[in-house]
Amino acid sequence: MELLTTRQALDQWVEDAYRAGHRVGFVPTMGALHAGHISLFQTARQGCDRVIGSIFVNPTQFGPNEDFQRYPRTLEQDQSLLEQAGCHALFLPAVVDIYPEGHQTRVQVGALAEDLCGRCRPGHFQGVATVVAILFNLVRPRVAYFGLKDYQQFLVIRRMVDDLAMPLKVVGLPTVREADGLAMSSRNRYLDEHARAQAAALFRALKRAQELYAAGEEDPAALEATARAVLTTAGITRIDYVAARDPETLAPMVQCKKNPVILIAAWVGSARLIDNRQLIRN
Amino acid sequence: MELLTTRQALDQWVEDAYRAGHRVGFVPTMGALHAGHISLFQTARQGCDRVIGSIFVNPTQFGPNEDFQRYPRTLEQDQSLLEQAGCHALFLPAVVDIYPEGHQTRVQVGALAEDLCGRCRPGHFQGVATVVAILFNLVRPRVAYFGLKDYQQFLVIRRMVDDLAMPLKVVGLPTVREADGLAMSSRNRYLDEHARAQAAALFRALKRAQELYAAGEEDPAALEATARAVLTTAGITRIDYVAARDPETLAPMVQCKKNPVILIAAWVGSARLIDNRQLIRN
Numbered sequence: 001m002e003l004l005t006t007r008q009a010l011d012q013w014v015e016d017a018y019r020a021g022h023r024v025g026f027v028p029t030m031g032a033l034h035a036g037h038i039s040l041f042q043t044a045r046q047g048c049d050r051v052i053g054s055i056f057v058n059p060t061q062f063g064p065n066e067d068f069q070r071y072p073r074t075l076e077q078d079q080s081l082l083e084q085a086g087c088h089a090l091f092l093p094a095v096v097d098i099y100p101e102g103h104q105t106r107v108q109v110g111a112l113a114e115d116l117c118g119r120c121r122p123g124h125f126q127g128v129a130t131v132v133a134i135l136f137n138l139v140r141p142r143v144a145y146f147g148l149k150d151y152q153q154f155l156v157i158r159r160m161v162d163d164l165a166m167p168l169k170v171v172g173l174p175t176v177r178e179a180d181g182l183a184m185s186s187r188n189r190y191l192d193e194h195a196r197a198q199a200a201a202l203f204r205a206l207k208r209a210q211e212l213y214a215a216g217e218e219d220p221a222a223l224e225a226t227a228r229a230v231l232t233t234a235g236i237t238r239i240d241y242v243a244a245r246d247p248e249t250l251a252p253m254v255q256c257k258k259n260p261v262i263l264i265a266a267w268v269g270s271a272r273l274i275d276n277r278q279l280i281r282n
Numbered sequence: 283m284e285l286l287t288t289r290q291a292l293d294q295w296v297e298d299a300y301r302a303g304h305r306v307g308f309v310p311t312m313g314a315l316h317a318g319h320i321s322l323f324q325t326a327r328q329g330c331d332r333v334i335g336s337i338f339v340n341p342t343q344f345g346p347n348e349d350f351q352r353y354p355r356t357l358e359q360d361q362s363l364l365e366q367a368g369c370h371a372l373f374l375p376a377v378v379d380i381y382p383e384g385h386q387t388r389v390q391v392g393a394l395a396e397d398l399c400g401r402c403r404p405g406h407f408q409g410v411a412t413v414v415a416i417l418f419n420l421v422r423p424r425v426a427y428f429g430l431k432d433y434q435q436f437l438v439i440r441r442m443v444d445d446l447a448m449p450l451k452v453v454g455l456p457t458v459r460e461a462d463g464l465a466m467s468s469r470n471r472y473l474d475e476h477a478r479a480q481a482a483a484l485f486r487a488l489k490r491a492q493e494l495y496a497a498g499e500e501d502p503a504a505l506e507a508t509a510r511a512v513l514t515t516a517g518i519t520r521i522d523y524v525a526a527r528d529p530e531t532l533a534p535m536v537q538c539k540k541n542p543v544i545l546i547a548a549w550v551g552s553a554r555l556i557d558n559r560q561l562i563r564n
Contacts, residue, residue, distance in 0.1 A: 007447075100444075102441075102531075103445050104391055104392030104393055104394065104441065104445060105389065105390065105391050105392065105411070105441060105442050105445035105446055106389075106390050106392070107387065107388075107389055107390075107446070108387065108388050108389075108390060109386055109387050110386030110387065110388070111386055112386065129387070130446075133446050134445075134446055134447050137446055137447040137448050137449060138447045140449065159384075159386065159387060160387050162382075163385050163386060163387035163416075164387055164389070164412075164415050164416055164419055165289075165416050165419040165420045166419050167419060167422065249384075
């Protein structure tokens, strides 16, 4: 795996790949890789001639009181996981490579980015959209892969790509889970033993909502209340949101005729965890 | 010259040009073409294998009380001028090609876009940056050409391209003028005989500021006052701004040690005209 630590080195790699006629797949990450990330790289390997990842803990998507400083950085382990996954190149930019002095352009997605995590984390999706636009322009992939665990992020990025007519395809892949259902997340490293046990309640809450929906419940408030009760019973009380929403627009629904996605953001110990599930009739 | 009226037709043209290894030059316009535009196409022809223009009167860069509806549309004449200029293809999108239903992404450049025309025309540069980003992603040119008459626009677009790492070069070309110095502009069509005579005062105002600067004046307020006096003497009283600014950042200067650019926006009859000139020591 080639390590590309400058824009010049990346440019050279990208030019070579294009000259060779390769189909390039890209997986942008913030590192602290887990099995969820690895599944993205494996799928990229299947669909592309060359796979490139990036690791960049993007300062502009963290709020002033968020976990930018303590966000887990596990570069050596990440590299070895990516080697094993058959990744061809890893782009490791410095902050100044992405945001040189005088940088002042932002990409803002509208309604999709305003509610849910957009409301809880002001500026978050603007930071995400901007850094992903920059990375897409640098790497110029044919396909980019994202985890559906970050469902709103996936919709925001896909919307940006469509709206700005960026010449690539955005693919979302299913959430990878621990044995007890907890969604894989770099932030799971923040969980102590007690919090780790509590955290499985997010998955159970989604599961209970699925059962209720399958049994015929179409009132989003009822679905949300059921999921919320599972969290509070498990002792999770700092809940940012539990929301049953339109799966394409994330707009609130009066009645869940169309299969809703139910989304949760909640604090477990010192970690803010998110998870979601699209509800289906069996 | 090929007329491309859909995104599909454009895609095909772009793919063919790339497959053939052509260097593509792009001139985005709002039509109502004049000699200033034609000079962009001529320069593009010299530097590129294939030249493509676009004509799109972009609704998002007009304010609610501005001239979107009456903006001059002269398509037949434009086509014949572009044929003569050796343009290879012309992209003529409909509004729905650029802003399909649900479109909600905007590109915002920061400080550069906030003052001067950004202050007088709220949302204008967001509309410009967004449409130009979309057009760049659709056309994927190696070089794009803009007139320096719209100096702030040129800086905003160049900044966007640098900040988002778009893989192209932005070239700014000198303002083309009428015999009496009036900068060529599609909006000159709004001028009646009296206003047309008045309008030459913008050029004279810039010229007076140049003479003063060449004579040693470095106080931006003095340079601005001199230029402004030429306008008011000519009967131009609705002046949006007269400003001597840093030529890279457009920031105000305490003293014009570095060659400033002096920028004017003023209403002449029913036309809002802009012009500018970088001041130099002889």
